[in-house]
Amino acid sequence: xxxxxxxxxxxxxxxxxxxxxxxxxxxxxxxxxxxxxxxxxxxxxxxxxxxxxxxxxxxxxxxxxxxxxxxxxxxxxxxxxxxxxxxxxxxxxxxxxxxxxxxxxxxxxxxxxxx
Amino acid sequence: xxxxxxxxxxxxxxxxxxxxxxxxxxxxxxxxxxxxxxxxxxxxxxxxxxxxxxxxxxxxxxxxxxxxxxxxxxxxxxxxxxxxxxxxxxxxxxxxxxxxxxxxxxxxxxxxxxxxxxxxxxxxxxxxxxxxxxxxxxxxxxxxxxxxxxxxxxxxxxxxxxxxxxxxxxxxxxxxxxxxxxxxxxxxxx
Numbered sequence: 001x002x003x004x005x006x007x008x009x010x011x012x013x014x015x016x017x018x019x020x021x022x023x024x025x026x027x028x029x030x031x032x033x034x035x036x037x038x039x040x041x042x043x044x045x046x047x048x049x050x051x052x053x054x055x056x057x058x059x060x061x062x063x064x065x066x067x068x069x070x071x072x073x074x075x076x077x078x079x080x081x082x083x084x085x086x087x088x089x090x091x092x093x094x095x096x097x098x099x100x101x102x103x104x105x106x107x108x109x110x111x112x113x114x115x
Numbered sequence: 116x117x118x119x120x121x122x123x124x125x126x127x128x129x130x131x132x133x134x135x136x137x138x139x140x141x142x143x144x145x146x147x148x149x150x151x152x153x154x155x156x157x158x159x160x161x162x163x164x165x166x167x168x169x170x171x172x173x174x175x176x177x178x179x180x181x182x183x184x185x186x187x188x189x190x191x192x193x194x195x196x197x198x199x200x201x202x203x204x205x206x207x208x209x210x211x212x213x214x215x216x217x218x219x220x221x222x223x224x225x226x227x228x229x230x231x232x233x234x235x236x237x238x239x240x241x242x243x244x245x246x247x248x249x250x251x252x253x254x255x256x257x258x259x260x261x262x263x264x265x266x267x268x269x270x271x272x273x274x275x276x277x278x279x280x281x282x283x284x285x286x287x288x289x290x291x292x293x294x295x296x297x298x299x300x301x302x303x304x305x
Contacts, residue, residue, distance in 0.1 A: 056191030
């Protein structure tokens, strides 16, 4: 077993972190898009009506569809830009987790209603 | 013993997919801790490098099944508007909750938060599954990727917990019920 638990420092080249960074930042952006589209639909009757792409579910159907599209678009663009590069993951993590935290907070109605 | 189709779908959504996801989240955190808490960045034993990716992929499937069944099967029954003049609102959970000051906040805060916060879960866990599969053995040498996985998995557990808690409380105060009746055990049988 110990022979299989090789210390990584002794092993050859590793993958670039760009692809992971793209997925992480895109997840932060997608999460924020969920909160942003929910707040936007709540503030605008026009958007609320526009987002009702599946009537039985109402605006939630459009809000989440738009957010998923934003997430995939961001992921695809960042993947193309970063997949062969090493990027500053610390900075990406901080931004992505901030976006995720903001999304958690702003989907909470008493906070979302402040906007 | 019988159950209605709407109750059954609510059960599948909440106690099936949702509760399984919550249980799996605790397992994912334990798995991440076990794999990356050694202090030395090591390659896992042969075969173990795929376990995390497979585990998180199953979680992602559960998360998508939960939000899709909730949003497109159960939620339309929850938010259905009663015809004018309806006095018995039992079949219209949203209207039933809003009809009384003591229960209206379950919708205005509980459902309003639940219906959006739940969608953060599949996004977070799909990313985690992708990173775990893409980097597999290399994850041990990329501490920042590990931190991101931890952060997103823990946050997804919190978001799923919020959605699960309010789902349970909403169903307690105004259950989604109705539709065809399914006889689980026929009369006279024990």
